[in-house]
Each structure stands twice: as structure tokens, then as C-alpha cells.
Amino acid sequence: MTSRIINHPVLDKVDDTDFVSFTFNNDEIRGLRNESLAAALLANNIRTLRVHEESGTPRGIYCNIGHCFECRVTVNGQQGVRACLTPIQEGMTVSSGEKFLTSVKDWRSNNE
Amino acid sequence: MIICRCEEVTYGELKNTAETYNCSARELKLRTRAGMGYCGGRTCRSMVDSIAHASTERDVTQVTLKYQPPIRPVSFGSLGEITK
């Protein structure tokens, strides 16, 4: 279980009263207003954000600042959205990417 | 052990290719696809570089792995038309 750090010896206390709801793979999730999708999911103990499109191995955040694209999910129908850069919004629909049916590698070796 | 997370290219694959072809970082990338994934090589480029430079000299006056625009994936919608 991971959890929030509400009180901190140096940093200000976090206001943990203002929640918004969204869905991730059809499950309803609650997160704090304005926090990132990646943070909200982790606070709800969700680490796997997608699976690798070809091998199907689970992936979660790696860099948390937009560089690695490992956290990409589909938000309100738009693919390739980085969860670590996206503030959550009330009613947002989020889903993981799916494993491709045909491997891109196989497709490439047949078509390139 | 994976080096390129996006394309799932392994250390063994890269090392073998580097040794077999005694190749530059650029050639290593083209041969294995390491660095050609979704992140544009931001995550793996330093590692691909190190493997290549174990067998070839580094040219300090040139970026070994070229950057190509766009450096962030652009959604199809924002290109104004569906391409490829």
C-alpha cells in the first residue's frame, strides 16, 4: 500500500479534502483536485498504467516528468497522454493502452 | 536485460551487434531499433551510446545519435490531416 504524505516536517500540510472522481479502466477512482493522473493512481495503489504494446509486459511511471512516455494512457478517447503530466479532472475517462493484436515487429518484418 | 524500454531491445542484442559490426551508435540504432521508440530515445540514448563506444571512438564534436523532429509525438489531429 502506498499512501499520501499529508504532514511533512518541512513542507506545508496537504489539503486532502477536495476530491474529484474519474474512471480508470472503468473503475471509479478518487484523487485530489489538480494532482497528476499518475499521482492519483499511485495514491490508489495502481502502479500498472499500461502494458507494452508488443510483449504485453506491465509498465508504470518511470521518469514522472514527461520524458519517457512509459505512463501513456488514453484520456477521454485521446491516446498517448502522459499520466505524469496530466492533472485529473472530474469525470475524466482513462484507460490503459492495449496490447496490439498483431505484433508491430512482425508487421514490420513483413512490410519493410 | 532490456536497454531500450520502448522497443524492448536487450543488452545482449546491442552488444552482439556492436561487436559483430564494430559499429557507430547511429548504425547500432538503425540495426537494432534501440532509440527509435516512442520516447525518441530520451531514455536509452546514453546507454546505446556507451555500448557503441565500447567498440568505436566517440566523436566529441558531434551528437552521435541524431535528434529528429518532432521530439514529442504529435497527435494526428493536430497535424491537420491523417498522415500515414
Next chain:
Amino acid sequence: MNRVIVIGAGPSGLSAAITIAENGNEVLILDEYMLAGGRLLGQLYEEENGKWWNGIKESKSLHDKAVALGIEIRLGTPVSNIEKLDGSWVIYTDEETHYTQHLLLATGAAEVPLPIPGWTLPGVMSVGAAQVMTNVHRVKPGNRGVIIGVNVLSSAIAMELKLADIDVACITLPKMNQVTKESGNPMDVMNSLLHVSHMAPSAFVKFGSKLMKNEFMKKMGITFFPKKGVKMWDIPIMLRKAVINIYGENAVEGVTIATINASGEVIEGTEENISADFVCIAGGLYPLAELAAVAGCPFYYIEELGGYVPLHNKRMETVLDGLYVAGNITGVEGAKVAISQGVTAGLAIANNLSGGKQEVEINEAIKRIEHTRDNAFIQFHPAVKEGKEKLQRYWEEYGQEVKVGVTS
């Protein structure tokens, strides 16, 4: 229209924008992150004078100052490409295309990974990711972590995790291979730590510097380095252990470590498992200069600066007309240096817009960068000054037609 565009709302970009606006010019800042402050946001450490450097507060004060000056800051806006067309810089973002005569790239640094078998498992993240989760988002990256890679950044962040009451099982080395190289070699790690022995928080390093005055002692120090490690803030730093595997079904469950000899080779039969629900990888930082590269800037590899840097002069001008750089894109250093570089770049831009009114200030600002560097609390490479001198020599060699009044 003379609106200046700055890419990156980190400490260097914000400071540059503030300086440009204070000199009477309009500025637009673009940044893909959701908050202004860049990597300054996550920083938290106690300075020598006992005061806390609180990145959230520092970022907020820069941000508020920028907004008060009327600077427009567009967050959540990734720049995917830049190019020069008909004498203007064209900046492409998902939604819009922007044009300017003066463009500052302040895109900061990115992390260098250390590959370990199993490092794609959810729960494995860069050490900076854990820093941002903990200090900015205030969500624990996990309850018990292992940090792989012993360096300035990882020890600073280990302490930050500790402050947030997160258990760090140990900080240890990656298994040595062609990629991890020095990061996996106990002697090299020890050497690099000795260079930062002035760094206040590092009780461990102090322990080291007393013991390790010469090569022989260093070798002895590593040979007899306690296998269980030396504790810093109650976290064992294990220079004689290396992580050989990260295991877990669908997420991290732990790491397998083994004892290594003084040159980093694994001693068979010494493997043991440490349970953990998150793992941080700390391979260091490199300048994130991709936009300067697509723009066509010449680059030089300077190890002391963290890797390839775009050629620029002391005024932060690149060889391309109207293109400037500031902050970690010019070499990896702490936020205070980034701020003083931002001010210098801002003045250089204002000066070019005003036809030379800021000459005196620029020279002072350049001196201030050096002063800040000399007094920096955190230093990512001990020879950063030499790195900067190398770059200066490359600049001179490049034989660039010197612009108005540039002196070195």
C-alpha cells in the same frame, strides 16, 4: 512585435523571462509540465546556514513574480519542433505555432538510467520520479525502497524520502557492465564521492575523506568497506554490494543483491534478496538539448557538463542568430546556477532588443554565474569549471564572428 519566447518554466527560464520583462519586453513561456518551476519543484535540502531550500516555495515566488510582470506562462504545452523560417524562429506545439525573433531554450536536464534486469517492472522508477512523487505530489512512491546508484543526487533524494517517512532499505550499486561502468565500480564511486566531500549532508562522505587520503588507503577502504554498508541518515550505503536483479510478478517485490569485490565483480554465492515495493534508479543527469539539436546548433561532448551541450558563449548566445540557451541545457548544475544563467540570458536578449543598453549589467551577470558556481551547495561534477572552460575554448575555436562587445 518583439515578443520573446522561452521554452521551459524551470528556474532558468523563469529568471530569464523575469529579466526580459523587467527590461520592458513582452515574454511568453511554454512548458509541458503541469506546474511552473521545472526540476526546482522537487528540491528540498538544508543549506549550510541551517535554512531549508524549499523548491516549491522558490518556484512559487519565481512564478508569482513572472505573473506580476505580465508574463504569459502556458503550461501543459509540449514543444515538438523549432526551426528558422524567413528570419524568424518558428515554435511548434500541439495546438499552435508561435513566431519570435528571440528564442531561449531552457529545457533543463534528463536522467541517465542504469539498466538492471527487471527494470521495466512497475514500481521501478528514476530517482527523480520518486523525488517528484514525494515532494511535489506528496504520494509515497512506495513503503520500502532500494536506491541503485550512489551519487550526489541519489543521496540527496534518499534523505528527502526519509524526511517523508519512507523506508529506504539501502543505497547500493548496479551490477557492473558496459553501460553502468563507473557507477558499478566501488573504487570509482568512492573517488567521485570524495570530490563532493564539502557537501554538508554527507556524513558518509566525511567518513570517507578522513580515511581515504591516498590510493592505497582507498583500496583498503573499499576492501574493508563493511559489507552491511555505512549508515547515512540511518540508510545503509553499500558500496560492496550490487543489485543483480529486480524481481516481481506484475510489480516490484524486491531486489537480489550480491557482494562485489573492489573492482566491481560479483562474488558468486553471495546473492540475497531484499524485499521492496519500489526501486529507484540513479544514473545521473544529462543536458536535455534536443531542441537545440533539431535547430542545428553545433554540439560538443563535455563529460564534466554531463554530456553533449550546444555551443554557446558566456552570454548564453548560441551560434544561431536569435537562439539562446540557459540552465541545465548548458551543463548539469544546481538551481542557483541555473537562475543566474537565466538572468544572463535574459539580459543578453534585452540587450539585443535595446541595441546595447545592458552591456554593463551583462558583464556583472556573467561574473555572478561564476560566483554562484564557486559557492554552489550541490555540485554534480567536481570539474564543472574545467568543463565550462573547455566549452569556451570550443567557442573561440569555432571562429564565430564575435558579436557586439563579446569578451571572454
